Amino acid sequence: MSDLDMAPVDHRGRTPDGARVLRGSVRDNRRSLIASTALLSLHQFCEVSVPVLIGVAVDRALGNADVASLIRWLTVLALVFLVLTVAYRYGARIAMTAAQGEAHRLRMRCAATIVEDTPPTATELRDGEMLSIANSDADETGNLLRYVPQAGSAVMALIACAAVLIGIDTALGITVLIAVPLALSVVQLLSPFTTRLIGAQQHHIGRSTALATDLVTGMRTLRGIGALGIASDRYREADGRARLAMRRAAIGHGAFFGAATGVTGLIAVGVAALAGWFALSGQISVGALITVLGVAQFLTEPLAIAAMLPGRVATARASAERISTLTARHRLAGDTTVPIDHDSTTVPCPGEFVAVRAPDSAAARTYASTIGSDHRSGLLVEPHSVDLFTGTIWSNLVVDPHAAPPRATVVELLRALGSLDILSGGGTEALDTPVSDRGLSLSGGQRQRLALARALIRDPGTLVLHDPTTAVDAMTERVVAEAVYRHRHGRGATRSTTVITNSPAWLRVADRVVALPGCATTEPAS
Incomplete structure (x- = not known):
């Protein structure tokens, strides 16, 4: 196994406790996450209700040529769009504020460790590596707080979609309830692989940043002893390893998100095909078919969000482990x-x-x-x-x-x-x-x-x-x-x-x- 495949470990050879960092981030921002999840869930419920309202309007207003009924349903639709727009705006704002605030808190925690608590030699990290952790890794860890409310609201949306489909036809609803957990389980199998690749990427980026910092700091000395060529070769080698790690991480990301998108698309197509068969056989009305097609199309969004959450967690976990390595207090005892x-x-x-x-x-x-x-x-x-x-x-x-x-x-x-x-x-x-x-x-x-x-x-x-x-x-x-x-x-x-x-x-x-x-x-x- 090459060094690019190795997960980062701390200076004692132990795997850093990134999960504890993530749990602390979620715990410290739980009120913001609850508020954001509630607003985004409201947004998703409104999104689910749109095809339902359109189907009802088709059956009751257009089917009976009732203009007054059509106006009432269009007004309801307008109010629903207003609510979903406002809910998403403020829900996303709260989540983003929590993510940025947590990233800043982690940066300050890293800075306090570097300046006050732990000498750099204790963690065997050079200046450039610590700078990389305090910036990009803090941002990646904080970004998880953006995705947690989205994932929570996506689960609520999937439940609402299943309830709507069960209301139209039991078989459709059961299909969604069975297919979604299976799809998420399959995608979850790629999560450890993605975590390892992201960890290796962040590790080698930090190493190359550290070497660049060292070269700039010692440029005067290197020029004096005529070692600029050797130093440049070493940086090219480190940069090449970082580039290779980034390429592997990108391939892992692509495989993960490709699998998630493909599985969610198959579920949506399956639901739409089944609904079309039911409509042709006269088991559901035209309005119900429109509702099912709308819900099936909408399903791709919450399914994709829920399926991609493990990848987001994997990225945040890899960065949190590096933060844990830096901020661990290695005291003399x-x-x-x-x-x-x-x-x-x-x-x-x-x-x-x-x-x-x-x-x-x-x-x-x-x-x-x-x-x-x-x-x-x-x-x-x-x-x-x-x-x-x-x-x-x-x-x-x-x-x-x-x-x-x-x-x-x-x-x-x-x-x-x-x-x-x-x-x-x-x-x-x-x-x-x-x-x-x-x-x-x-x-x-x-x-x-x-x-x-x-x-x-x-x-x-x-x-x-x-x-x-x-x-x-x-x-x-x-x-x-x-x-x-x-x-x-x-x-x-x-x-x-x-x-x-x-x-x-x-x-x-x-x-x-x-x-x-x-x-x-x-x-x-x-």
């Missing part, structure tokens, strides 16, 4: 050997500078995310991955312009952090130097020092840094470490700082060095 204990020796005392050594980068990221989940006031965690934004150096350093320090003070801080290269040797006017999207106009070391300066300007009571200077040379790293210590831990300082690092420069200036499990035992600072 079951994922790593690093203990979650904020009262341990890793917690600094007021005014203390503590360096925490980790056995590897994964343990360091995990420990940083654990501290980040602690929502104590006055706590600021500056992650290893630096986030800068389009604007200027000043706008990236100052969060609140009204509470900003003097520009000269900011320049002095940057000088102390060995950042004259960022200022290009200039003064306060250099703070207005433009910064491109994600800070790509700066080097990695410059971005790290800007992020560090931003954290120092915030001046939190407790500051946690994770490998803040991996992109600078050893000499600059020592200057930065000493500058941070002087800035936050002068005489009488009550602020505490924790640095998760194995860098000798930071270990040297720390008041205390603590080792996480897997490292050497706790050792004093030199």
Whole structure:
């Protein structure tokens, strides 16, 4: 079996619980779904009544040449059309509002997970994949709320059609009652196949999006090492897999909807043929024949909606599983050997500078995310991955312009952090130097020092840094470490700082060095 046929699984190898996401969406929007289903069912009842009223008008008004009766029935028809139009308009509006609102809620849930709850490494998803999930998958999952009321109203319409046909002839009604469940059961057999194909499609689209994001982010580095050709080949390969997955999903969609349309058409033709036979044999009147033909033609719509619901659910289920993979909270207790204990020796005392050594980068990221989940006031965690934004150096350093320090003070801080290269040797006017999207106009070391300066300007009571200077040379790293210590831990300082690092420069200036499990035992600072 190729990787295109595999259903997505989470980082522990388990199938994500997309059904729980869908159940939550339906439960949270149940009032809107009930209202929409009621209005759309009213619309369907009116649709069913149209051929019935036409048949009655033919038998009673035209058959007896009664003009007054014809006018009355035409007026009734006009009122029915008015009701069905209004019911559909507001029923569809409520369903669409629920779908869009749920898609937005899922996007916000994904964004909150990415920004606050779960580090990207915990789910093994790259930025582009998470972006794809938060956009297209959230939309596909939310769209299910559009189809649930339609399916509910379609079932009500099928019941109404069966009742009308039984009223005309019992055999016709029983034919519909038996044929419809059989048809839906046959179409349902294709649902798991469609789910798997849609899941594979969304998975490979996310992978190609992630690779594209990585390429754009690292374009400067790739150009520098002459690897643009190799990177382009890798993207073409990923794009080809995504294209193949989309083609297979389209074939699956086509097979599913083709089967649904074909089966519903056969049922409608069968009902119409049976009614024609009854009319020729004199078992039903001309008006009844018109009613049956109208109902048979109308049957194709609710039958198609009901038959296609499993496909809609399959698509939403595949997307919901990817959302479940992203938003699952992978906390440290079951994922790593690093203990979650904020009262341990890793917690600094007021005014203390503590360096925490980790056995590897994964343990360091995990420990940083654990501290980040602690929502104590006055706590600021500056992650290893630096986030800068389009604007200027000043706008990236100052969060609140009204509470900003003097520009000269900011320049002095940057000088102390060995950042004259960022200022290009200039003064306060250099703070207005433009910064491109994600800070790509700066080097990695410059971005790290800007992020560090931003954290120092915030001046939190407790500051946690994770490998803040991996992109600078050893000499600059020592200057930065000493500058941070002087800035936050002068005489009488009550602020505490924790640095998760194995860098000798930071270990040297720390008041205390603590080792996480897997490292050497706790050792004093030199």
